[in-house]
Amino acid sequence: MTKVLILGANGQIARQAERFLAADTDMELTLYLRNKERLADFQNAHEGVTLVEGDILDKDTLSQAVAGKDVVSANLAGNNIKEQAEHVVAAMTANKVKRLIWISTLGIYDEVPGKFGEWNNKVLGDYITHYRSAADVIEGSKLDYTVIRPAWLTDKTEVDYELTQKNEDFKGTEVSRKSIAAFVYHLILNPKEQVKKSVGVNKPNTAGDKPSWY
Numbered sequence: 001m002t003k004v005l006i007l008g009a010n011g012q013i014a015r016q017a018e019r020f021l022a023a024d025t026d027m028e029l030t031l032y033l034r035n036k037e038r039l040a041d042f043q044n045a046h047e048g049v050t051l052v053e054g055d056i057l058d059k060d061t062l063s064q065a066v067a068g069k070d071v072v073s074a075n076l077a078g079n080n081i082k083e084q085a086e087h088v089v090a091a092m093t094a095n096k097v098k099r100l101i102w103i104s105t106l107g108i109y110d111e112v113p114g115k116f117g118e119w120n121n122k123v124l125g126d127y128i129t130h131y132r133s134a135a136d137v138i139e140g141s142k143l144d145y146t147v148i149r150p151a152w153l154t155d156k157t158e159v160d161y162e163l164t165q166k167n168e169d170f171k172g173t174e175v176s177r178k179s180i181a182a183f184v185y186h187l188i189l190n191p192k193e194q195v196k197k198s199v200g201v202n203k204p205n206t207a208g209d210k211p212s213w214y
């Protein structure tokens with residue numbers, strides 16, 4: 001049995017990852033979110049799902065939720081993302097929980113080439129700076145982290161993705177949330193893969209100056 005904690009469990013990617021995980025009887029799921037009523041139906045529909053209500057900045061609640069888990073998967077957002085990263089690292093370090101999957105964004109290392117990279121920097125602005133500083137906290141920790149840098153997200157129901165590493169140019173412009181959820185599930189099933197890596201994730205053959213819907 002793998003004990004999984006999902007942070008930001010009502011997030012859009014998180015909810016899709018939770019469907020993969022809940023269908024796997026080897027997974028024991030704890031879902032951490034700010035308003036647990038929103039996942040009450042999901043809990044009722046699946047056995048063995050625990051809901052924890054809390055903000056990531058609630059130190060004691062987070063620490064108790066992290067304790068004893070095999071893997072933590074963070075699906076967080078916001079201008080205080082660096083502070084959230086610091087809290088997650090502190091709670092995991094204190095509880096000796098090592099494996100972290102952290103969803104970030106494309107562009108944090110200025111790794112998106114060409115006109116798309118320029119457009120991405122301009123449109124995302126300070127968001128990239130906040131997400132970079134959060135990734136720096138994760139990468140500076142002693143955790144067994146994987147930072148995931150998705151391309152622009154779609155709600156297509158496909159799973160179709162390829163990876164790039166930190167020292168490579170980012171590829172493509174888009175990827176589905178379902179693909180990121182499938183990748184998160186893959187990493188939970190294969191905990192030794194992509195450890196201490198920061199991985200770009202895009203749909204193949206979607207290169208362009210902007211995502212296709214812009």
Ligand SMILES: NC(=O)c1ccc[n+]([C@@H]2O[C@H](COP(=O)([O-])OP(=O)(O)OC[C@H]3O[C@@H](n4cnc5c(N)ncnc54)[C@H](OP(=O)(O)O)[C@@H]3O)[C@@H](O)[C@H]2O)c1
Nearest residue numbers: 008010011012013034055056075076077105150151152153
């Ligand atoms: N949109 C894009 O094209 C794109 C591209 C690349 C990367 N990303 C990033 O990928 C990540 C995941 O995407 P997504 O679509 O799943 O995001 P999402 O639906 O916005 O989920 C983020 C979750 O973070 C939770 N959260 C924020 N602050 C929190 C706090 N202090 N304590 C507890 N929970 C907190 C939110 O909780 P509440 O539900 O309580 O608000 C929300 O459920 C995001 O960081 C997003 O910015 C987006």
